[in-house]
Amino acid sequence: MRAGDTAPILAVPLLLLAALPAMGFADWLTLSASGLAMGMLLFLMASGLTLIFGLMDVLNFTHGAFVGFGAFIAASVWARLPGLVAAPGLAANLLALAAAGGAAALVCGGLGLAFERVVIRRVYGAHLRQILITVGAMIVAEQMSVVIWGPDALTLAKPASLASSFIVAGGAVEKFRLVAAALGLAAFAALRLVLARTRIGLVVRAGVEDREMVEALGYRVRRLFVFVFAVGTALAGLGGAMWAVYAGTVTAGLGGELTVLLFTVVVIGGLGSVSGSFLGALLVGLITNYVGFLAPKLALLANVALMAGVLLWRPRGLLPLVRT
Amino acid sequence: MSPAPPGRGAHVRAPPGRVGRLVLGLLLAALLAALAFAPFLFPGTRAMATASRIAIFVVLAASYDVLLGYAGIVSFAHTMFFGIGAYGVAIALARFTPGWGALVLGAAAGIGLSMLLAALIALLSLRVRAIFFSMLSLAVASVALTLASQLRDLTGGEDGLTFSVPAALSPGFRLLAHPVLGVRLDGRLLTYYLIFLVALGLFLFLLRVVNAPFGRVLQAIRENEFRAEALGYRVVLYRSLASAIAAGVAASAGVLMALLLRYNGPATTMSFAIMVDLLLMVVIGGMGTLYGAALGAALMVLAQYYLESLLQALAEAAAGLPLLAALFDPDRWLLWLGLIFVLIVYFFPAGLAGSLRLRAGEE
Structure with missing residues (x-):
């Protein structure tokens, strides 16, 4: 992020303020909280997509499938831990959540490794074939999830201690959303920290800016990319797992439906930029909740209109990467 | 920003072969002849409906190939334009007295809106990079699909719209009292030949477009965007224009589809399932040759009739084995088509037509 790029960051508070007159304060508080929580979850899923694009110039349309697999794996783990889910204690619920999220992240990370090796590696540099x-x-992948988990939707019980809400100034904020928001925020902080403060992050950032130069300096960018790809798909799986618990239901079409939102997020943020996709995710989460409340049919339309508006204002997204 | 590598390997050329070109020519001639005389060769309503579907999808796939094979951009909104054309006719004929005036009005509105929307998406996204187009088109298409199924008053929602076509095209109409060559000259036959002739005209128009200097510039942009720009061609303008032309032709195909079915709904013309079919048609047939798209469309429409029964047979054979039976479930045909699709992109990127034919004068 460069100095002078503060205008995009103001977009989130501006949106929060702009929505206030359209509804009562209590509704606004509830919707803003759940919008920010949804945004954090979207960021979890989108961060991998944007990193993979930034580093290797690969636009992965299969990313949504990892989200879907994560959600299904979480639902399977969830169904095997009814004791932990129904237990009244917070610790037991969090343990169930950690088990579901951990399993989803591990499996999706592993699948990501295999996917990079078998599928992506052969089509580096050829955009058209990559997309196809x-x-x-x-x-x-979508059909396989029907083969493995069946065509019917799976349902997940809400964790006992997280299903209730806090009441703040008349607005209800579900506790689970706080957990989701905390996880998304932690992932954002961790990613920023790793990218900004560690050697690996330095090489990743340098690789994004000028891959050939980093290779010339003796770093194996391809091996690094395999690592980033696995981390990205693991995050997608984790996001999918959290989404499954958040929504309470998983269908085979989930990955495909979220793909549209994820693309909206990364295009708004600027392809390749982690901070940008964080901003984009918050904007999309908030707009989905506000518009979903005011005019339910138009939520997706509002998001795409937002994307079109951002592209008109800044064709490369809010916080674009600067490539040399 | 470092220059994007050209679409390496995406358009691998097959070795020159006279036999291959002859086979391709014969296949195409057979397709044309079969479609031209379909009502006389394959009597029966079902066969005629299949022939009409093939004619419509040949046009739709060919217009998609202008984008995918010639301009090198992947759009996920192509069935949206197909749907807009169909909805234009459906809404006009359902609202107004079903006559030729309403038909032309609806078709013009649908085609006009499609071209405008395509140009808008292109201008918004192509200023940045061609891959933005893919993402934006996917988002816009999802919105359009949602709107089509939500705006019940205008589109009839999930149920769609049933409407009457002009009297001369309705099944009850008789042109002559006596059958000719054993075929009744009724409204169904007139509808078929209207669809066939318009489809043929549109296909020839697309052929003209891609073989004109315009098409050559599109190919140049596909192969090396920066070089084309350096030669003085406005890349964004050419790509936007190609996108608008393809959208207009897709909407025209939608008009034909509405006339054929006398019904339109979100699932029949706008769904992503059709988008996937379209991708399969163009990739299996061969990108960048239009003829390939035509062959792919004919092949896919026919395959859809047979693949499910094939899977049915396999599923019955594998009934004892739990996972295998699930894999061969007749509803899983998309799984197998998806696998075939991936394998073709890897191993036969030139597709059926490209493998048979070396594009003359290009090397």
Whole structure:
């Protein structure tokens, strides 16, 4: 992020303020809280997509499938831990959540490694084929999830201690959303920290800016990318797991539906930029909740209109990468 | 920003082969002849409906190929334009007295809106990079699909719209009292030949577009955007124009589809399932040759009739084995088509037509 790029950051508070007159304060508080929580979850899923694009110039249309797999894995783990889920204690619920999220992240990370090796590696540098191959893989993955988990929607019980809400100034804020928001925020902080303060982060950032130069300096960018790809798909799986618990239901079409939102997020934020996709995710989360409350049918339209508006204002997104 | 590598390997050329070109020519001639004389060769309403579907999808796939194969951009909104064309006719004929005037009005509105929308998406996204177009088109198409199923008053929602077509095209109409060559000259036959002739005209128009200097510039942009720009071609303008032309032709195909079915709904013309079919048609047939798209469309429409029964047979054979039976479930045909699709993109990127034919004069 460069100095002078403060205008995009103001977009989130401006949106929060702009929505206030349209509804009562209590509604506004509830919707803002759940919008920010949804935004954090979207960021979890979108961060991998944007990093993978930034580092290797690969637009992965299969990313949504990892989210879907994560959600299904979480639902399976959830169904096997009814004791922990129904237990009244917070610790037991968090343990169930950690088990579901951990399993989803691990499996999706592993699948991501295999996917990079088998599918993506052959189509580096060829955008058209990348899109075609990853779209084909998305179709296959979605169908496979029907083969494995069946065509019917799976439902997840809300964790006992997290299902209730805090009442703040008349507005209800569900406790689970706080956990989701905390997790998203932690992921954002961790990603920023790793990217800004560690050697690996330095090489990743340098690789994004000028891959060939970093390779010339002796770093194996490709090996690094495999690592980033696995981290990205693991985050997608974790996001999918959290989404499954958040929504309470998982269908085979989940990954495909979220893909549209995730693309909106990364395009708004600026392809390749982690901070940008954080901003984009918050904006999309808030708009989805506000518009979903005011005019339920138009939520998706509002998001795409937001994306069109951002592209008109800044064709490369809110916080674009600057490539040399 | 470092220059994006050109679409390496995306358009691998097959070795020159006279036999291959002959086979391709024969296949295309057979397709044309079969479609031209379909009512006489394959009597029966079902066969005629299949032939009409093939004619419509040939046009739709060919217009998609202008984008995918010639301009090198992947759009996910192509069925949206197909749907807008169909909805234009459906809404006009359902609202007004079903005559030729309403038909032309609806078709013009649908085609006009499609071209405008396509140009808008292109201008918004192509200023940045071609991949933005893919993402934006996906988002816009999802919005359009949601709107089509939500705006019940205008589109009839999930149920869609059923409407009457002009009298001469309705099944009850008789042109001559006596059958000719054993075929009744009724409204169904007139509808078929209207669809066939318009489809043929649109296909020839697309052929003209891609073989004109305009098409050559599109190919140049696809192969190396920066070089084309350096030669003085306005890349964004050419790509936007290609996108608008493809959208207009797709909407026209939608008009034909509405005339054929006398019904339109979100699932019949706008769904992502059709978008996936379209991708399969163009990639299997061969990108960047229009003829390939035509072959792919014919193949896919026919395959859809047979693949499910094939899977049914396999599923019955594998009934004892739990996972295998699930894999061969007749509803899983998309899984197998998806796998075929991925394998073709890897191993036969030139598709059926491209493998048969070396594009003359290009090397």
